Amino acid sequence: MSLGDERVFHALADGSRRRLLDKLFAKNGQTLGELCLHMKMTRQAVSKHLAILEAARLVATHWQGREKLHYLNPVPIHEIQARWIAKYEHSRLEALDELKTELERKKR
Amino acid sequence: MTAPNFVYVTYIRTTPQKLWKALTNGAFMRTYWHAKIQSTWKRGAKVQTFSRNDKLDWDGKVLKYHPHKLLSYTFQIMRFQKRSSRVVFEIEKMGETVKLTLSHYGIEPRCRMGIAGGWPVFFSSLKTVLETGKGMKIPG
Numbered sequence: 001m002s003l004g005d006e007r008v009f010h011a012l013a014d015g016s017r018r019r020l021l022d023k024l025f026a027k028n029g030q031t032l033g034e035l036c037l038h039m040k041m042t043r044q045a046v047s048k049h050l051a052i053l054e055a056a057r058l059v060a061t062h063w064q065g066r067e068k069l070h071y072l073n074p075v076p077i078h079e080i081q082a083r084w085i086a087k088y089e090h091s092r093l094e095a096l097d098e099l100k101t102e103l104e105r106k107k108r
Numbered sequence: 109m110t111a112p113n114f115v116y117v118t119y120i121r122t123t124p125q126k127l128w129k130a131l132t133n134g135a136f137m138r139t140y141w142h143a144k145i146q147s148t149w150k151r152g153a154k155v156q157t158f159s160r161n162d163k164l165d166w167d168g169k170v171l172k173y174h175p176h177k178l179l180s181y182t183f184q185i186m187r188f189q190k191r192s193s194r195v196v197f198e199i200e201k202m203g204e205t206v207k208l209t210l211s212h213y214g215i216e217p218r219c220r221m222g223i224a225g226g227w228p229v230f231f232s233s234l235k236t237v238l239e240t241g242k243g244m245k246i247p248g
Contacts, residue, residue, distance in 0.1 A: 004119070029111045060115040062211065071115035078228035079118075079235070 004057070008076045011056035016041065017049045021058065024072035031067050112196075112211040114224055118231045119205045122238040124176035127199055127206050130234055131179060140237040141230060147181075149173045155181045168192060183212075189219050 011017055016039070023035060036046050050070060053059040060073040120127060130136050134144035143157040143165045150170065157165040166189075168182035177199055182192040191214070198209040208231075215223055236242065 028114055057117055057119070060117045060209065062112060062115050064111045069111055071112070073115065073117050075116050075118045075228050075231055078232060082232045 004076065005080060007056040008058065008080065011052050011058055014049070014052075016045075017053055020046070020049055020053065021072055024059070024070060028071050029062070029064075029069040031069060035070065110213060112213045113193075113215045113220055114212055116210045116212075116227050116231065118208050118235060119202070120208060120235045120238050121205050124199050124201050124206055126238060127208060128176045128179075130238060131197060140233040172196075185219075185223075188222070190216060193219075193223075 012021075019039070020035060024030060027034075032043065032047060032050065035050070036043050039046055050059060054061065057076050058073055060071045062069045062071060130140070132145065132147070132149060134146050137157075138144045143159045145155065145157045147153055147155040147170060149155075151173065153170045154167060155170055156167040159165045164186055166183055166185040168184055170181050171194065172178050172180035179197040179199075181195060183189075183195050184192040193215045194213040196209075196211045196213070198207075198211075200207040200209070210227060210231075212223065212227070
């Protein structure tokens, strides 16, 4: 397992960090202040969790003027999933693709 | 200027030059995606992608073209989006890898889920072809 994968699993292993990702999934592009709302922990603690999520590349940041916005980056999770599930997804997608081609052929 | 709807980041073991080619060259794109992109890449010029059977997938206009660094164009999927959205690709060399950041702006709410779900598949396939030389088969 690569260092990147390890960082992702470690980041996801914590409930508070998963909650932060859930919050971003519900509303993407939030500031630290917004993310601290309804979290039973200090601003500093939230900041530490975000740093771990950023290091795992699960959170990307974007400067909007002087505000730092946090975004959920699902790409690393997708990459891990692609290793073990993708081939099954592809069979399913291929089956759908064949069906689509078949139906379009019949339409003509 | 409004904030993006989402920001996706991936790291690929390749060079900025190869990544740039993958994003802007139609024939290369065919090796990892179901569609091929076409444009003269002059500012304001049309950008189009065509899926199999040469059907137009989406079209837009070139906004920024800074080779190996920054690529931006508008993006409107036929029969799906009612108005144009905007994509910005930023490329940053980081030692042995390249960091690719995609920021997508102005997607109408009902299209966000679909578009947000599509990019990770695009990135996975792009990463696979650049790192292993073999494309993933993406039906389309």
